[in-house]
């Protein structure tokens with residue numbers, strides 16, 4: 001993988017395009033010459049190749065990850081009058097996708113170690129008055145770390161709700177050897193240009209082993225058509241276009257290697273953070289393989305550290321500063337979801353992508369150590 005002398009001059013999306021430039025140009029020329037630009041041979045091929053990659057039966061290409069969430073819920077008949085449980089510490093796209101289906105998101109707290117939905121918190125929500133009407137939970141494998149699937153499935157079974165996956169940040173992650181995206185009734189993927197598997201624009205997919213569910217998603221993504229111009233059910237326009245599918249086919253071939261490189265860089269970060277008093281490295285639960293979409297540390301002095309690193313030109317970010325239960329768009333309330341609230345003031349995403357050089361990781365540490373010495 002190429003590195004840069006100025007570590008931060010080339011950010012991930014662009015570095016990814018440069019790495020695949022020749023193959024991408026060929027793929028795009030092929031599409032231009034084909035005369036087919038929406039839901040054609042490239043989409044079909046990508047759907048089948050991504051299904052083989054995951055090891056499940058069905059993938060349906062859609063226009064975005066947010067749409068994938070909406071379409072799964074619509075296809076399950078979950079909408080107005082129903083509720084869907086969502087971890088409160090997650091990007092707002094998750095709640096937006098739920099709200100677009102007509103269902104109401106209900107928020108539950110996360111585990112502090114992995115930042116993923118806490119099974120006990122889901123159980124408490126489902127046992128409470130707020131939990132009445134919850135039909136499904138969207139489990140987010142946040143930052144690329146698989147959620148505690150077995151425990152969540154047990155809670156879901158006890159309460160008779162459907163468990164869905166949000167894999168937008170977790171392409172390449174494994175839970176006890178099984179790829180995420182094959183664990184739940186259905187899974188939503190995003191291929192937004194910063195994701196582990198990245199298109200050159202908006203794109204998403206639904207993955208499932210339920211052929212009937214996949215068929216309903218196929219119909220809903222195109223006006224509810226079962227056959228052309230005949231809408232058997234209410235639908236939307238959420239099609240994957242041929243250019244994005246052709247781009248994704250090129251990049252899918254490199255996904256495993258790029259996730260491995262993320263893991264190598266994470267191991268380097270981890271090793272450097274052993275014994276660090278100021279910053280805690282992300283944990284990995286036994287049996288899980290993290291996909292490191294983000295490498296997120298916890299620190300007590302988050303805002304000062306962020307300012308310091310940004311001042312040194314290091315691109316760090318906060319994912320996410322406001323938990324969903326506090327956002328106005330989702331009814332912003334004063335309820336305390338302790339771990340989500342704590343995470344929102346403590347997390348800091350350090351630079352992480354497969355084209356990052358080892359020297360760049362060293363540069364982050366030099367800057368971290370400087371802050372530690374100056375601040376202590």
Ligand SMILES: Cc1ncc(COP(=O)(O)O)c(C=O)c1O
Nearest residue numbers: 064065066091093094168190192
């Ligand atoms: C966890 C998660 N879910 C859903 C989405 C929505 O995906 P998209 O931006 O493709 O709509 C994103 C992307 O930002 C995400 O990170």
